[in-house]
Amino acid sequence: MAGKRVGKSTVAFARPPVVVAAGSVVGPMEGKGPLGSEFDVVKSDNVLGEGSFEKAEASLLREACEIAAYKAQVPMSRVDFLLAGDLLNQLISANFVARDLGVPFFGLFGACSTLVEALILGAMAIDGGFASRVLAACSSHHEAAERQYRFPVEFATQRPPTAQWTVTGAGAALLAESGQGPVITHATVGSVVDMGLKSPNDMGSAMAPAAAETIWRHLQDLGREPRYYDLIATGDLASLGKEVAEDLLRRVGVDVSGVYDDCGRMIYSPGQDAHAGGSGGGCQAAVFCGPLVKRLKAGELRRVLLVGTGALFSPTSCQQGQTIPAVAHAVALEGPGRGGEG
Amino acid sequence: MKATPGQARRYQELVSAKTPRKPVARNAALAFLVGGAICALGQVAFNLFVSRGLDPVQAAAPTAGVVVLLGALLTGIGIYDELGRFGGMGAALPISGFANSIVSPAMEFKREGLVLGVGAKMFTVAGPVIVYGLVTAYAVAVARWLLLGG
Amino acid sequence: MLWPWKGRGGEGKARVDYVWAFVVGGGLCVVAQLLLDLTPDALTPAHVMVIFVSLGALLSGLGLYQPLVDLAHAGATVPLPGFGHALVQGILKEAGREGWLGLVTGGLKATALGLTAAILVGYVVALLFNPRG
Structure with a gap:
């Protein structure tokens, strides 16, 4: 089986x-x-x-x-x-x-x-x-x-x-089952990671280890390099979380520079007073279902690893002094690609 | 997977090294300006009450009332939260910030009804302030009364 | 004597009043801001507000807050420590006048105006306006 x-x-x-x-x-x-x-x-x-x-x-x-x-x-x-x-x-x-x-x-x-x-x-x-x-x-x-x-x-x-x-x-x-559009070829399911952070004002850093582990695991499982993808897009690590995730990946020999971005960073411009960047389930959902799917369909992006990141806390768990567990899941998408490429 | 205390500490260090510093000096300067301005405005009311014949001790209470009124109204028209984002504790610490802490949840929880929404949520922040103010004040006053007789 | 800047010992005195109110009031806010910024995130503005009310009560009991009020008036009574100070002074005054019964009633009596205004005005404003985000 x-x-x-x-x-x-x-x-x-x-x-x-x-x-x-x-x-x-x-x-x-x-x-x-x-x-x-x-x-x-x-x-x-x-x-x-x-x-x-x-x-x-x-x-x-x-x-x-x-x-x-x-x-x-x-x-x-x-x-x-x-x-x-x-x-x-x-x-x-x-x-x-x-x-x-x-x-x-x-x-x-x-x-x-x-x-x-x-x-x-x-x-x-x-x-x-x-x-x-x-x-x-x-x-x-x-x-x-x-x-x-x-x-x-x-x-x-x-x-x-x-x-x-x-x-x-x-x-x-x-x-x-069938039709026109990017296909989902693989999925990597993450386990819950808790590195002991407590601040609800820095969820990106709480989620970064989960994101890094899932990306690393995905590449390991499939024997792929980060460059296999045109874009690796995490959900909402925002500026600090993204930097931490990149650092964690570098420590295990994975260099994602040039192909990695974060939906929370993509959605706002620096002048919008959104601090470290966007968050919330709607962030990655809107960015993927809007711009990313459009670019996959148009062939501007051919292979995308979409990594969802979640901070699994509640106001109650925070007030009771619990740390913030996090999870990250990934799906690999492949678009039809540009006509003459290859 | 939950990190061991050692792993958690090392990770915290890694994150702290990358965390952008809070603009402490800028925040302090803005808190000074906003808080100072609100208090100077209070002083206008205070001088008015004194010129109308109240002594300085009596004038403190109506002065607080005027500042509360201002804070509540500015919260209602959506200005006080901007003042808070700008001036931080400069907006929160004056009694107008106390009024803001009452009005903001009361407005927001209107849709949950007048009793369990407005009535209950008004005191989310103001409640603790009143409770700890009163408890500390009684502890201090009773101690002073017993020790010094007032 | 309708105009506040002409009250209490002429124009010069009043102008100095505003300076002290600004400096002391602003100064208290700076201390609160530093407490918020230099401690871990677990300390929210709500915590700082609670700490400062209690601090005002404590300083008042030690006789250290009244000089600040004498100097800066609104600069010391408008920030939340002034609320703690008003509570303590109210209790002590009533207790001196009416004994143990005054000890119980004094605190809220002294702060009745501010609290009543906050609750009444807060209620009415909340009914009239909606949050805008």
Whole structure:
């Protein structure tokens, strides 16, 4: 059994599932960032006339799912599973979207690694023959997350330079057995790593060891060099976490310079007062389902390793003095590539 | 996998070496300017009350009231959090920051209802301030009263 | 004598008042900022606020805060240590006047105006406005 396993923690898909379409929706601040023009929808405010930040987050997630399905011309009734999650307690955004869409649903929590977790499980379901079409989706909302994890937004506080800015945004990717688009060839499932950091104001450093371990493990399992990929994109390590992850990888002889970037760093420009960079499940979800899928489809990127990173803490665990465990999962994607290349 | 204490310490050192320093001097200067300005504004109210015949001890309470009012209103129109991001503790430490700590959660939790939302969350930060203020004040005052008789 | 800058011993005196209020009030905020910036992240602004209220009460009990109030007025009473100071002085004053019963009622009596204003105004403002982010 387990003929599809490679190495210690990687799976290889026998019939690689295809990302046939993806939808991305972001808030106004993300729209003003360097990737602003590559998202499907940029909202003009953060409440969206929904009456609460939580309802607004659910509507972002729903819209991302609908855009993905619409682009692929697949009615919701023909989607076999919705795999989705978010950062709010009891996954209320994903649960409420699942209620509205009526698609058989698994709610996932991997903090900011949720999108990659959903992509992996969705790809497994399709390759295993349990589904033909799966929607993988994730969202986050700045104000909704702030008041759950920290202080109300109008509370007059300063953030340290290592703090990250929770992205208001959502992304959904529609996976299918066949079709046009980048394929998911491999997935590496990470285990939970806890290096003993405690500060919720520096999640990037708490997650960096998990990211480095998963990247290293993935390359080991497949016997690949970092340069095999055009882009290795972690979720939301932000400036400091990215630097730490690069350092950790260098120590085990892996040089990712030139091919490595982080979605949390890509989404905002330095002038946007987002401190170390973006975070939240919506960060990687929107960046992948918007710009990255577009570039994969256009052939600007051919091979991408998408690494989801999640800080698995809650305000309660933090207040009780617990350290911050983290997890990272990776999926390897291959696009059709440019016509004449090779 | 959970790091051993030794691994955790080494990792903490690695991270600390790369962590950008907080702009301590700049933060302190801005805290001085914002906090000083709020107190000078309070002094305007204080002088007004004194000129209206209150003695300096009596004038302190209505002065605090005026600063509270200002803090609450500026929070309502969304300016006080900007002042806080700029001035740090310069905005938080004056009693207007105490008002901000009451208004900001109260506004935000309105959608959770008037009782368990506004009513309860108003005191997320203000509650501890009142509790520890009162407890310390009683410990200090009772000790002084017993030792020195007032 | 409607105008505050013409109160209390003429213009020159009032101007000095503002300088002291600014310097002492700003100075207290600098100490709080340094406490926040130079300690681990576990210490949030809320913790610093609590520490400073308690510190004000402590200094007041030791007789060290009143000189600051005499010097800087609003500069010492507007920051949160002033709240701790008001509590302690209120307790001691009432206790001196009414004995042990005053000991119990004095603290909140002295700070009633500020607390009532904060709660009432806070409530009304919260009903009228929404967070903007």
